Amino acid sequence: MEKKTFNLCFEVLKRFEKEKILKHVVLVGSWCVYFYKYYFESEEYSTYIRTKDMDFVIPIPPKFNKEIHIFDLLKDLGFVEEYKGSKGYVKLDHPDLAIEFLVSERGRAHDKPYPIPQLAINAQPLRFLDFLVDNTIKIKFEGVKIILPHPAAYALHKFIIFKRRKNIDKHDRDIEGALRVFRELVHHNQKNEIKGIFNKMHTKWQKEIIRNLKSINETEILGILKINSVPPSK
Amino acid sequence: MGLIKGVLREELENSRRLKSRYEKVLKTMPGGSMIEKQIKGQKYYYLAFREGKKVRFVYKGKKVSEHDLAELKQSKDLRGKYKRMIRQLNNRIKYLGKVLHGKEDV
Numbered sequence: 588m589e590k591k592t593f594n595l596c597f598e599v600l601k602r603f604e605k606e607k608i609l610k611h612v613v614l615v616g617s618w619c620v621y622f623y624k625y626y627f628e629s630e631e632y633s634t635y636i637r638t639k640d641m642d643f644v645i646p647i648p649p650k651f652n653k654e655i656h657i658f659d660l661l662k663d664l665g666f667v668e669e670y671k672g673s674k675g676y677v678k679l680d681h682p683d684l685a686i687e688f689l690v691s692e693r694g695r696a697h698d699k700p701y702p703i704p705q706l707a708i709n710a711q712p713l714r715f716l717d718f719l720v721d722n723t724i725k726i727k728f729e730g731v732k733i734i735l736p737h738p739a740a741y742a743l744h745k746f747i748i749f750k751r752r753k754n755i756d757k758h759d760r761d762i763e764g765a766l767r768v769f770r771e772l773v774h775h776n777q778k779n780e781i782k783g784i785f786n787k788m789h790t791k792w793q794k795e796i797i798r799n800l801k802s803i804n805e806t807e808i809l810g811i812l813k814i815n816s817v818p819p820s821k
Numbered sequence: 822m823g824l825i826k827g828v829l830r831e832e833l834e835n836s837r838r839l840k841s842r843y844e845k846v847l848k849t850m851p852g853g854s855m856i857e858k859q860i861k862g863q864k865y866y867y868l869a870f871r872e873g874k875k876v877r878f879v880y881k882g883k884k885v886s887e888h889d890l891a892e893l894k895q896s897k898d899l900r901g902k903y904k905r906m907i908r909q910l911n912n913r914i915k916y917l918g919k920v921l922h923g924k925e926d927v
Contacts, residue, residue, distance in 0.1 A: 616890070662899065663895075663898070663899065663902070665902045665903065665905075667839070667843060667846050667903075669842060680839055680842065682836070682839060682906055682909055682910055683905075754827075754831075755827065756828050756831070757828055
């Protein structure tokens with residue numbers, strides 16, 4: 588990752604923190620792989636990522652206690668507002684970073700945007716995000732508190748969605764990032780946490796993960812997921 | 822190699838799309854500078870901006886509010902920023918075009 592990309596990402600996080608947005612959103616996507624270094628506190632953990640996408644999940648119902656125009660907050664950094672697709676999901680675009688807001692899709696699948704008037708944006712509903720929002724950790728980086736999915740939830744989520752990717756690069760990146768995070772969890776003796784979070788998942792999703800892991804011959808991970816359930820220690 | 826080419830092609834498409842977005846936004850932004858003219862001891866304010874080869878002056882009044890000045894300054898700063906972004910994207914497009922097609926330029 589280039590330094591300017593990181594600096595821009597950090598500036599966005601600082602502004603969100605200052606406006607009390609950050610405590611009500613969960614940072615998901617590849618940036619998590621980078622920020623997990625403050626959770627693992629391990630020197631061997633590789634933080635390399637190659638992404639410009641910065642995705643935030645807004646738990647429903649949104650809990651922002653004041654109205655902030657997100658685009659106005661960031662436009663002096665050079666972001667332009669874009670409306671993604673025909674439905675009008677808001678994306679804040681910049682040559683080095685693209686920010687998107689997501690919400691958990693519930694009920695029947697639809698492609699209508701979810702309006703978040705408190706931030707003057709339309710969020711994109713996507714499947715499987717509740718699971719990330721329900722299993723989170725907090726890290727502190729240079730005074731900024733960031734909410735991330737628990738690394739086990741992150742990895743398991745990626746093991747579900749990588750098969751749905753049409754873009755082969757994203758498909759490969761999903762697997763690589765998930766495996767890196769998963770192995771670090773194992774290295775930190777967090778097999779019980781992994782299993783605990785796995786057991787909380789819907790059976791249908793568990794089956795999908797097992798099927799997907801079989802397709803990439805990840806027998807070691809399959810072995811860990813099939814061990815007898817032990818409640819998480821954290 | 823196919824994977825790398827795919828990534829570069831996607832980046833090229835994104836850069837082109839973003840460049841056109843910046844250009845579109847730039848067209849809608851108020852440009853120019855506030856000029857103060859002294860005529861017979863009285864101050865008059867004009868918005869000066871370029872239109873093709875000509876520089877036009879639009880009369881704004883004997884007084885200009887701080888708010889209008891601040892807005893104009895903000896717009897000017899942003900225009901400068903967006904122009905820099907377009908330059909940056911042009912370089913990226915040129916580079917990616919060369920890598921992907923050997924000779925394609927902007």
